[in-house]
Amino acid sequence: MLKMKTAGHTISMALLAAGCLLPFVAIGGDTPVDYDIIPRELADNAVLLRERALLDNLSVDIVESITTEVGPRRVGTEGDRRAIAWAEAKFRELGFDRVWTEEVPVEYGWIRGEASAEIVSPYPHNIVMTALGYSVGTHGDLVGEIVEFADFEALEAVPEGDSLNGKIAFVSYSMADFVPAPGASRMSGYGKGTQARGRGHVAAAKRGAAAIIIRSVGTDNNRYAHTGSGYGYEEGVKKIPAAAISPPDAILIQNMLKRGKPVVVKMNLTSEITGPVKGANVIGEMTGRSDSDNYLVLGAHLDSWDEGTGAIDDGAGVGSMMAAAALIGQMEQRPRRSIRVLLFAAEEIGLVGAQAYLAANKENLDRHLLGAEVDGGGGRAHTMISGVGEASVQVMREMHKLIAPLGIAWSDANDANGASDMGVLGRAGMPALNLQQNSNDYFMYHHTPNDTFDKIIPEDMRYLTAAYATLFYLAAELDVDFRK
Amino acid sequence: MLKMKTAGHTISMALLAAGCLLPFVAIGGDTPVDYDIIPRELADNAVLLRERALLDNLSVDIVESITTEVGPRRVGTEGDRRAIAWAEAKFRELGFDRVWTEEVPVEYGWIRGEASAEIVSPYPHNIVMTALGYSVGTHGDLVGEIVEFADFEALEAVPEGDSLNGKIAFVSYSMADFVPAPGASRMSGYGKGTQARGRGHVAAAKRGAAAIIIRSVGTDNNRYAHTGSGYGYEEGVKKIPAAAISPPDAILIQNMLKRGKPVVVKMNLTSEITGPVKGANVIGEMTGRSDSDNYLVLGAHLDSWDEGTGAIDDGAGVGSMMAAAALIGQMEQRPRRSIRVLLFAAEEIGLVGAQAYLAANKENLDRHLLGAEVDGGGGRAHTMISGVGEASVQVMREMHKLIAPLGIAWSDANDANGASDMGVLGRAGMPALNLQQNSNDYFMYHHTPNDTFDKIIPEDMRYLTAAYATLFYLAAELDVDFRK
Numbered sequence: 002m003l004k005m006k007t008a009g010h011t012i013s014m015a016l017l018a019a020g021c022l023l024p025f026v027a028i029g030g031d032t033p034v035d036y037d038i039i040p041r042e043l044a045d046n047a048v049l050l051r052e053r054a055l056l057d058n059l060s061v062d063i064v065e066s067i068t069t070e071v072g073p074r075r076v077g078t079e080g081d082r083r084a085i086a087w088a089e090a091k092f093r094e095l096g097f098d099r100v101w102t103e104e105v106p107v108e109y110g111w112i113r114g115e116a117s118a119e120i121v122s123p124y125p126h127n128i129v130m131t132a133l134g135y136s137v138g139t140h141g142d143l144v145g146e147i148v149e150f151a152d153f154e155a156l157e158a159v160p161e162g163d164s165l166n167g168k169i170a171f172v173s174y175s176m177a178d179f180v181p182a183p184g185a186s187r188m189s190g191y192g193k194g195t196q197a198r199g200r201g202h203v204a205a206a207k208r209g210a211a212a213i214i215i216r217s218v219g220t221d222n223n224r225y226a227h228t229g230s231g232y233g234y235e236e237g238v239k240k241i242p243a244a245a246i247s248p249p250d251a252i253l254i255q256n257m258l259k260r261g262k263p264v265v266v267k268m269n270l271t272s273e274i275t276g277p278v279k280g281a282n283v284i285g286e287m288t289g290r291s292d293s294d295n296y297l298v299l300g301a302h303l304d305s306w307d308e309g310t311g312a313i314d315d316g317a318g319v320g321s322m323m324a325a326a327a328l329i330g331q332m333e334q335r336p337r338r339s340i341r342v343l344l345f346a347a348e349e350i351g352l353v354g355a356q357a358y359l360a361a362n363k364e365n366l367d368r369h370l371l372g373a374e375v376d377g378g379g380g381r382a383h384t385m386i387s388g389v390g391e392a393s394v395q396v397m398r399e400m401h402k403l404i405a406p407l408g409i410a411w412s413d414a415n416d417a418n419g420a421s422d423m424g425v426l427g428r429a430g431m432p433a434l435n436l437q438q439n440s441n442d443y444f445m446y447h448h449t450p451n452d453t454f455d456k457i458i459p460e461d462m463r464y465l466t467a468a469y470a471t472l473f474y475l476a477a478e479l480d481v482d483f484r485k
Numbered sequence: 486m487l488k489m490k491t492a493g494h495t496i497s498m499a500l501l502a503a504g505c506l507l508p509f510v511a512i513g514g515d516t517p518v519d520y521d522i523i524p525r526e527l528a529d530n531a532v533l534l535r536e537r538a539l540l541d542n543l544s545v546d547i548v549e550s551i552t553t554e555v556g557p558r559r560v561g562t563e564g565d566r567r568a569i570a571w572a573e574a575k576f577r578e579l580g581f582d583r584v585w586t587e588e589v590p591v592e593y594g595w596i597r598g599e600a601s602a603e604i605v606s607p608y609p610h611n612i613v614m615t616a617l618g619y620s621v622g623t624h625g626d627l628v629g630e631i632v633e634f635a636d637f638e639a640l641e642a643v644p645e646g647d648s649l650n651g652k653i654a655f656v657s658y659s660m661a662d663f664v665p666a667p668g669a670s671r672m673s674g675y676g677k678g679t680q681a682r683g684r685g686h687v688a689a690a691k692r693g694a695a696a697i698i699i700r701s702v703g704t705d706n707n708r709y710a711h712t713g714s715g716y717g718y719e720e721g722v723k724k725i726p727a728a729a730i731s732p733p734d735a736i737l738i739q740n741m742l743k744r745g746k747p748v749v750v751k752m753n754l755t756s757e758i759t760g761p762v763k764g765a766n767v768i769g770e771m772t773g774r775s776d777s778d779n780y781l782v783l784g785a786h787l788d789s790w791d792e793g794t795g796a797i798d799d800g801a802g803v804g805s806m807m808a809a810a811a812l813i814g815q816m817e818q819r820p821r822r823s824i825r826v827l828l829f830a831a832e833e834i835g836l837v838g839a840q841a842y843l844a845a846n847k848e849n850l851d852r853h854l855l856g857a858e859v860d861g862g863g864g865r866a867h868t869m870i871s872g873v874g875e876a877s878v879q880v881m882r883e884m885h886k887l888i889a890p891l892g893i894a895w896s897d898a899n900d901a902n903g904a905s906d907m908g909v910l911g912r913a914g915m916p917a918l919n920l921q922q923n924s925n926d927y928f929m930y931h932h933t934p935n936d937t938f939d940k941i942i943p944e945d946m947r948y949l950t951a952a953y954a955t956l957f958y959l960a961a962e963l964d965v966d967f968r969k
Binding site: 065068069070071072124125126129222223224225248249252253256257309310449450451453454455456 | 552556
């Protein structure tokens with residue numbers, strides 16, 4: 002019986018006495034945890050790894066490194082090329098056994114150019130605008146009267162035709178004011194906002210509009226516009242400029258419209274769609290000691306939007322996943338199975354790197370035993386959701402016990418597909434797990450100039466990293482088939 | 486005895502029953518308040534005024550109006566001229582009995598122009614920079630190596646000479662990280678920051694620097710630079726460009742410097758000092774019914790910096806002070822004494838409008854019976870400090886009892902001079918009172934593009950306005966000499 006228990010508390014107390022552990026270990030409870038599947042020694046090692054990770058700043062240092070030494074890295078730009086070189090060098094520096102890149106061709110490139118805008122009447126104001134990804138430019142000043150739509154549905158409700166001729170459609174939907182349905186998360190408000198961001202320009206063009214502007218999809222009220230989306234024009238529909246304005250400027254326009262006066266905006270975007278560009282997925286492997294051809298995969302995306310330095314989106318993912326694997330790599334011996342960190346290219350323009358990865362690795366998909374991705378900032382995880390075969394749910398529950406002391410709850414849903422890029426592999430059949438995070442900050446900063454290193458909360462990053470290190474160490478040692 | 490009491494509670498209960506009062510009136514306590522000086526009827530009226538003000542959105546509407554219909558209004562700009570016209574019209578609309586302007590000549594004007602900057606090496610990054618007020622331009626790209634100073638004192642500790650030749654001095658002092666001495670407020674951290682903002686360019690020039698940049702003086706970590714100061718070059722010292730960078734970019738540069746590599750910045754400011762300009766103090770008066778030649782003065786400044794729309798700095802002051810007087814004006818009869826709202830010109834460049842006002846009104850200073858100013862945002866007041874003659878402290882204490890239910894404490898200091906512009910008059914001898922406010926938000930937004938209407942918290946503005954309306958109604962009715 003004792004063999005099947007982890008003396009989690011006993012270890013904690015001993016380490017605490019030795020000054021090695023933070024007091025929160027006590028959250029684990031006062032009694033040893035029972036395990037039916039995880040051997041005691043393995044669980045003990047996982048506890049030690051978890052506790053070491055909580056004291057290790059590597060994940061934060063990695064975010065500091067990529068945001069300082071690289072900065073913005075949209076696919077196809079000089080910054081993206083520097084990011085690829087940075088990632089290869091960083092994997093090597095951290096002791097990964099194998100490091101390689103896989104090219105990701107991207108059909109179009111894009112030059113952001115400059116964006117400027119002003120309200121011409123009834124009251125002149127400069128406003129803050131940014132082009133949405135892969136928008137065409139305005140080719141000089143574009144001047145038009147604003148027609149407001151509460152959301153994408155309201156725009157789509159207008160019959161196709163020419164009713165918006167010469168006008169600028171303005172979708173004023175506010176993610177900040179969206180109240181999710183009971184049980185739903187903030188993400189549902191994001192999803193609603195991204196409809197106009199991703200397809201508003203097509204809908205507006207079909208109704209004759211000269212351009213579309215949207216209130217930024219975010220939860221903040223800072224005077225930044227949130228960019229987003231990426232090449233989404235429709236064949237046969239006029240390509241009109243698409244831009245986001247800052248929340249305060251959206252409110253300003255709405256307050257002018259309330260006065261019953263026509264609001265006229267002048268905007269100028271010098272953005273431009275170009276020919277094909279190339280990105281690369283960068284992969285680092287800690288090679289398994291005995292079953293090296295099967296691997297666990299930790300994902301994040303290497304690219305970022307081009308206005309901030311990509312700290313929370315997705316430097317936090319890069320930092321936590323690289324660090325989780327590196328911390329496992331610092332243990333006495335490599336785990337049985339390999340652990341791969343996949344840094345995807347071109348996530349921001351529609352999971353392009355992940356799709357390229359799947360196409361190139363389709364035959365090896367069965368060797369991807371379990372995957373997870375961090376693409377929701379550096380906040381702490383609060384809930385673990387598995388997405389595995391029924392037969393292995395029980396082992397997932399046991400693995401969860403080792404991260405429960407980090408304040409992470411268990412969900413019975415077992416419907417995880419893998420977040421973001423990893424969802425491409427998850428939907429193709431790869432077993433996955435998701436750690437849902439506190440992403441309250443995320444939607445305040447992401448896709449804006451304000452996504453910078455200072456937004457990272459180091460303690461939270463250490464918690465997040467510790468959770469992934471613990472889970473993936475266990476998954477790499479256990480002889481479990483997670484397949485559905 | 487009853488005559489000398491205000492049945493505050495009794496009134497409250499009756500009004501509450503009638504659906505007129507918010508429940509917080511009960512904060513006033515369960516027993517009638519004793520007064521030695523304030524007659525009961527007057528106190529009763531003051532309570533009614535206070536409660537009405539708490540339900541009245543006028544102060545917020547005024548901020549919405551000036552930020553929407555005018556926006557940025559730096560002295561000498563088109564926006565400032567529109568603000569003057571707006572203020573005159575608004576006073577009239579609100580029923581002020583007399584409205585006039587007093588011209589304020591300003592020795593120099595200034596064109597902000599554009600500011601752009603990038604880190605050239607060791608890692609290229611665009612950074613967010615703004616010119617400090619009245620900085621000269623760079624006349625093309627200015628490229629220099631960064632030399633960091635922890636604060637203004639560290640810069641001044643360098644012997645004058647040419648040790649910074651060709652370099653860009655960088656004062657990295659962070660108001661956000663400043664810990665005030667026990668008992669001191671956040672303002673002490675602001676004061677420390679404004680040393681480099683106001684005089685850093687002179688100190689740096691005396692040591693040969695080609696330019697100076699400072700970490701923005703603010704408590705936020707948004708990617709905005711806070712502008713500030715205003716014409717401060719010294720005769721005989723080279724005029725070098727002076728700019729602020731955003732906190733995240735200051736941290737970025739510091740992180741690069743930590744790597745031991747030279748950091749080279751390229752900056753380009755097209756700002757320009759021009760010839761003289763004109764502003765105007767705009768004054769509205771609710772004329773007293775019997776002692777109209779003596780007046781209470783409520784102050785705020787009409788000008789703003791030019792990047793946001795001047796909502797918290799100082800739209801909140803304009804809104805609360807105009808509304809407080811207007812609410813008094815809506816009472817059955819005018820108070821005995823006059824109440825004047827003074828909207829000062831050119832505060833942001835060094836209290837220029839207030840000095841002009843004092844010069845023009847020196848002979849009437851004795852008629853300014855009591856003054857106060859709001860220039861700390863729209864937050865609630867938490868402490869009342871008088872600055873009056875000993876003989877009238879007791880009446881101030883009684884006046885305070887009428888605003889105590891708003892959550893405002895009394896301070897015995899009696900050393901108030903009047904905030905901001907009003908301090909010019911206070912230091913010249915005018916009796917004053919200060920309501921210290923919660924200004925936590927203020928230093929996050931002020932002097933940035935982010936100072937916009939959405940930052941106003943309506944409920945807080947109503948509390949603030951109610952306090953001033955109550956106090957100045959009482960002061961206008963009481964036959965008290967507040968002089969020191």
